[in-house]
Amino acid sequence: MAQTEVQSSTSTKPITSFSPETCAELVDKLTTDQLLREAQYVLDTEVLADLFSTRATRSGATSQPDSKQLSVELKSHFMSVSDSVHKLTLDIESLTTGISREIDQTAERIRQASSEMGKLQEHIGAAQQLLLEVTRTTPPLSQNVGATPTLSTGTSSTPTGTVPFEKLDVADKFASFKVSDLDKSCTYDRVYKNRRVAFYGEYPYRYPGGYHKARPITDNTYLRGIADKLSKSYPMLEFNSAMVTKYDSPDSSIPPHSDDEECIAPDSSIVTLSLGSDRIVVFRRKLPGKYERQEFTVKHGEVYVMSRASQEEWDHSVPPVKRAKFPGTRLSITFRLLRKPTIAPPAGTPPKRNSDTSETTEAPIRKVLILSDSKNMTFDCSSLSEPTVAFRKNLFYLRDLSAAQAVNRAGGSGLNQCWYQRPPTRESRPTYSAQPPGGFYWTF
Numbered sequence: 508m509a510q511t512e513v514q515s516s517t518s519t520k521p522i523t524s525f526s527p528e529t530c531a532e533l534v535d536k537l538t539t540d541q542l543l544r545e546a547q548y549v550l551d552t553e554v555l556a557d558l559f560s561t562r563a564t565r566s567g568a569t570s571q572p573d574s575k576q577l578s579v580e581l582k583s584h585f586m587s588v589s590d591s592v593h594k595l596t597l598d599i600e601s602l603t604t605g606i607s608r609e610i611d612q613t614a615e616r617i618r619q620a621s622s623e624m625g626k627l628q629e630h631i632g633a634a635q636q637l638l639l640e641v642t643r644t645t646p647p648l649s650q651n652v653g654a655t656p657t658l659s660t661g662t663s664s665t666p667t668g669t670v671p672f673e674k675l676d677v678a679d680k681f682a683s684f685k686v687s688d689l690d691k692s693c694t695y696d697r698v699y700k701n702r703r704v705a706f707y708g709e710y711p712y713r714y715p716g717g718y719h720k721a722r723p724i725t726d727n728t729y730l731r732g733i734a735d736k737l738s739k740s741y742p743m744l745e746f747n748s749a750m751v752t753k754y755d756s757p758d759s760s761i762p763p764h765s766d767d768e769e770c771i772a773p774d775s776s777i778v779t780l781s782l783g784s785d786r787i788v789v790f791r792r793k794l795p796g797k798y799e800r801q802e803f804t805v806k807h808g809e810v811y812v813m814s815r816a817s818q819e820e821w822d823h824s825v826p827p828v829k830r831a832k833f834p835g836t837r838l839s840i841t842f843r844l845l846r847k848p849t850i851a852p853p854a855g856t857p858p859k860r861n862s863d864t865s866e867t868t869e870a871p872i873r874k875v876l877i878l879s880d881s882k883n884m885t886f887d888c889s890s891l892s893e894p895t896v897a898f899r900k901n902l903f904y905l906r907d908l909s910a911a912q913a914v915n916r917a918g919g920s921g922l923n924q925c926w927y928q929r930p931p932t933r934e935s936r937p938t939y940s941a942q943p944p945g946g947f948y949w950t951f
């Protein structure tokens with residue numbers, strides 16, 4: 508004990524200055540009960556004294572309260588403490604309940620998420636499996652003709668190299684377009700021995716044996732309707748030109764060739780829509796010492812696609828056929844993506860395709876005389892092809908007679924009639940047939 512003054516429960520007087528040894532002796536003499544009582548007293552007194560001094564300081568009181576009042580206050584103090592503890596316990600209980608509910612809900616969410624995750628992983632696994640399978644069975648992109656998954660396979664793929672073409676799964680989308688309507692709408696700007704061609708495109712198209720100037724597709728509303736439908740239905744097919752080829756008899760044909768010109772955008776596909784009579788399209792691939800051959804019959808409303816890569820390996824043709832089997836007219840429209848030319852086209856006649864020797868180069872310009880009565884001098888000249896020069900409203904120079912025929916048809920009742928005029932030669936003066944063949948033919 509380091510105190511110099513202590514209070515004993517047994518004596519109200521302070522006991523002063525006991526040495527530690529004396530204290531030890533005194534303590535030795537006390538019974539256990541006495542010791543406990545002493546200890547309790549010291550404790551109580553210290554607590555009460557503390558409380559008292561705090562209250563006294565707060566209220567400014569100086570006198571000590573009696574023990575009864577003190578005990579009442581103590582009791583009320585403990586009651587309020589125990590009240591708070593009770594409230595706290597309740598709060599803690601309700602918090603614990605809330606928290607454990609949250610924990611339960613979170614655990615449920617985690618359980619659901621992990622089950623979703625399991626399913627997702629299954630899907631990912633299946634997709635990876637599929638991808639592996641596709642990678643294993645698909646040839647490299649550069650070798651694959653369509654290379655577009657939306658194209659349906661209409662042909663067998665060869666074990667090595669490219670497939671020559673792929674049919675587009677168009678159902679009956681283009682079946683309602685009529686070969687006669689398209690024919691009427693076209694102004695053919697090149698006439699070959701066995702076919703005629705009308706080209707419409709943003710940029711000119713040059714190929715061995717042929718050259719077509721740019722001509723807006725808006726010039727031909729029927730063709731434009733077809734092109735719009737194609738690009739709306741298959742936006743992945745990119746093109747800026749449409750070339751109509753007319754096969755008007757079973758002898759009409761196009762010889763073997765590849766559409767691999769520089770002016771065609773690299774890696775773009777060539778899309779062909781067929782209208783009218785069925786025809787056979789033949790593909791050949793040069794192998795050592797022989798040709799590999801594939802062919803298919805293309806029908807009205809069908810579309811086939813050839814990749815640029817396939818053009819490097821295969822050529823294609825539409826050969827002449829037997830009349831009995833393929834009696835009618837066929838028009839094909841080939842859609843290409845052409846590049847803007849960087850240099851002006853060389854002057855003169857372009858060289859012929861090696862395999863295309865049977866063809867004429869360019870249709871000769873012919874004069875067409877169109878007669879009208881004085882009341883009806885207007886013609887729909889939009890269908891007349893270049894170079895079109897009108898003299899006194901009646902005379903046009905044309906390469907393509909079908910345009911004049913179209914005007915003729917449009918003319919109707921005979922008020923507007925047109926005659927074709929062959930260029931006069933030195934030897935022969937123009938002759939006029941009194942009764943032109945077909946009623947509308949006038950020769951020199």
Ligand SMILES: O=C(O)CCC(=O)C(=O)O
Binds near residue numbers: 766779788823839
């Ligand atoms: O008429 C066809 O189907 C083919 C036409 C063609 O090969 C072409 O215009 O280059």
Ligand SMILES: [Fe+2]
Binds near residue numbers: 764765766823
């Ligand atoms: Fe072609």
